[in-house]
Amino acid sequence: MGPVTANLTLALVAGALIACGVYLITERSLSRILIGVVLASNGVNVLFLVASGPAGGAPIIGLTPGPQMSDPLPQAMVLTAIVITLSVAAFVMTMAYRSFQINGDDEVADDVEDARIAELARADLASESYEEMGFSDTGEDVVSE
Amino acid sequence: MNNLLAVPVLLCLFGAGATFLAGRHPGVQRAVSVTAVAAVCVVAGVLVWLTDSAPLVLWVGDWPQPLGIVLVADRLAALMLLVAALVSLAVLVYATGLDQDEVRRETPVSIFHPTFLLLVAGVSNAFLAGDLFNLFVSFELLLFASYVLLTMGGTKDRVRAGSVYVVVNLVSSALFLVALASCYAATGTVNLADLAVRLAELPAEVRGVLQVLLLTVFGLKAAVFPLSAWLPHSYPTAPAPVTAVFAGLLTKVGVYAIIRTQTLLFPTEPLSLLLGVVGIATMLLGILGAVAQGEIKRMLSFTLVSHIGYMVFGISLATSAALAGAIFYAAHHITIQATLFLVAGLIQRVGGSSSLDRLGGLARLSPLLGALFLVPAMNLAGIPPLSGFVAKLALLQAGVADAGPMAWALVAAGVVTSLLTLYAMAKVWNRAFWGVVPEQATARVTTLSRQGRLLPRLMVGSTLGLVVLALAFTVAAGPMYGYVERSATALFDRSYIAAVLSGGER
Known part of the structure; x- marks a missing residue:
């Protein structure tokens, strides 16, 4: 065959x-x-x-x-x-x-959320604890978009 | 009785055609597609019962054997078909509830139903395919439907996510064709049973190349670690029902294909080392990714990747106990992962967001939603006596019984992943369900519940149905596990080959 x-x-x-x-x-x-x-x-x-x-x-x-x-x-x-x-x-x-x-172009863009997480990781290095960063009772976002 | 094998695929295809023609009548579309998928569930149930005695074989079009297209259902295929059909039905009902009152621009109703039915047809055909080329065609069928569903509405995010998904899958399709051409060149057949016989006569090196090629292709579909980056990138942007059905079914079709080809075509070389390493990496890196996420759908996409690792765990050990664990895990995981994505859709509806930073106090806003999330979340983490625990226990026992160094490493990674899953789920629970209710959420919930649109009955009902289905896996764990064990044993006793090549009744 x-x-x-x-x-x-x-x-x-x-x-x-x-x-x-x-x-x-x-x-x-x-x-x-x-x-x-x-x-x-x-x-x-x-x-x-x-x-x-x-x-x-x-x-x-x-x-x-x-x-x-x-x-x-x-x-x-x-x-x-x-x-x-x-x-x-x-x-x-x-x-x-x-x-x-x-x-306006046909390029495959980077993932926005990936960038957010990377930024969160950078912020984490500078802060006391991640939880405090996340738990903002002000309702504002920790990470700027 | 054998003609029953063609019914699931045909029903979905005819349903797709009918719903496409009825594009202007959403009511007719809903009725047709729900009826079609419900009928597939019934047929799949009958198949599960019939295949428990012997595999069913249907030579489509009665071409000379083994050249023609063949549909085969053994216990494994029938079980996967049944679970997949039940989950599709629940998701379809959920989507029906969604499109009755959710924004219409997001999910254009007229193409959703035909595409969804094509997807189910592709998935059913993939489980029943008895030759490699038919498997390729079913993959293309379900992929094409998934391209359309994923980019539905054509918003910026969906086009971005869709581009990655489409390109990755185009590459994997090309690789699949290369594997097919190589298999045909080496053996002169693409029929799985025939291939199994002829591959055994080939030199080990040639067989190894084919095995790794096929493993790469199916690994990409199943999102196994080094080939998993596309999944968390592309799934979260789609509407909740679409993500749910993708998460439940598409990766498991890949897992099914790995189990089928590994046990049937290459029973002598299980590639335990490679699969073991890949399994550990998938479990750990996936769950670490999940822990880092602050958005529920993305976190769930990472847990999805991570828990594929458990199935690879079972496949890598290549004993019938381990494969039984992997099959049970697949059935459990199809249900539970789809449920969680549906719940994420409900969370988004009630809280107005799926980002943990913007959610809070959901358990106070809607205790029902809390229960709907908590049960499957604990199930995913593997809290006894839920089905996730049964599945993990089976895998761990198989690992301990194997007792090699790789098996112990897999057991350790499995336990750590289970704990980290619990951590990730607790994080969602703490930050989304407990805590202070954000002000805008209170206003939103008040308006929605005044209109009676907070938690539409169909959406809650279908999600609840899936939660109950997963609980039924616990209640019926004994008989179901017996069935799974028989299907795993049958993977090794060559009954599949015997049934196909004996020229079953036409």
């Missing part, structure tokens, strides 16, 4: 595509991330071609004799993966556009 020989060129192409994709995904801008995701998923699709073994004829009974057929199962999987990538790309684009509408 499995391939006897793997196609080195295809494997290298897959590797290069995934590497470029990973590089782009580490960027902050959602549109670059999107390009990265598309590249990486194309790389993965090529990997499925490696997995399916040597290329053969169209896997249609009556058109190609059995042993010369290429394996249809990975092709079905790739097809599913392509459809999923398409919809994901559409969704990420919507999100990038929404982010652009709200913030």
Whole structure:
């Protein structure tokens, strides 16, 4: 069932595509991330071609004799993966556009709450005790937003 | 009887279509989605009963075996399905109460119900999937629904949180595909039972690579320590019912996938050392994160991460007693974590905030809310005789029985985490439920209760339902634990493989 020989060129192409994709995904801008995701998923699709073994004829009974057929199962999987990538790309684009509408850019922002906690930790070093800092009966926030 | 396996998924998918068409009629939408999920609960209950004698197998579309898509339910899958369906039902009822009187711009009613049903369909399919590719598709189904639910309303915070969540999950999906392609290249099959047979014939190195790849993918979904940073970042901003269902179900689907693949595909290499270290790190770092938080939903997100560590604890020991503990823990934790997030929604409603600095005296404002929080909070920390205690005790006993150095380290970390959970919950109790009532809260509560909208009956009722469900785990601990033990034993006796490959009835 499995391939006897793997196609080195295809494997290298897959590797290069995934590497470029990973590089782009580490960027902050959602549109670059999107390009990265598309590249990486194309790389993965090529990997499925490696997995399916040597290329053969169209896997249609009556058109190609059995042993010369290429394996249809990975092709079905790739097809599913392509459809999923398409919809994901559409969704990420919507999100990038929404982010652009709200913030004026499409960059993935830092977590505000993380910054609050870090500030709390800094305040803690300077104060007598954390509980006193937290229990402000004035109703005012200890941490400025 | 085997056709019953397709029912949960189909019901949800048809329900999603129907609610989508009925977008302008919120009443119809509510009726359809609640009926669909309630029916899934019934079917799951029947499956739990049926699978106790033998696993059920359904070859969808009757393609040549083992090439076609197969749905399999053994005890583990059926139990997870039942608990997940019950929790989804409660969350759905809660959301119904919410959208009747909460701000409509926050949760656009017309897309909530179809998306929620798709999510439940994805989760059910993931539990029933008998091949790796079907598992991938169900993950995508539930992830896509979760992307929509998480960014619903498109506010600034939700888009920020959503971006992180989406990108992380896109990477994990790509990795899953790499793992799939590698499995297929190495064995020529993606059917789990068939894979289990063929992987055993492979060289250990190849098998190791596949195992670590799959573990990374599912670890990301389950939010296991080095792969958990995305969770507290993305969950807290979503509406309460959405966070509750995510917290309850999505990470547990990852845990389920880890249990399934580890025991079925790689029974000879449990990777105890790696999983043990990861489990300890998840428990301790997660709970330390929770203790530092000053916002209830974020704190709960960190306890969620931390308690995933307990399930990893059970998986790493790889004995049937430890896995029984992990499975019981998963069932308990799905319920309890969802309950707590629903309660956090109620707290936000009564107190006007979920930040500990702005809350106070909630127990005086609403004693009912106090009880609704206290019981699941103590349950999470593992106070006897609640189900959290039963689950933790089972894990600790399995650890002590194993008696290796790693097992003792896990036991120690488990006890410390349990204590720190108690500390975190006590912190919420002290600062939100005791103390002085802030002035604006008094005014708010007076206005809301004059309108009779303080604690809507459906929201309280559904939360109460989940609290009672968790208590039922204690009352029925004996029979339930027996069931869990049988399901853990079955994970090791290859009955799953036998049931699938014998070509069960069509």
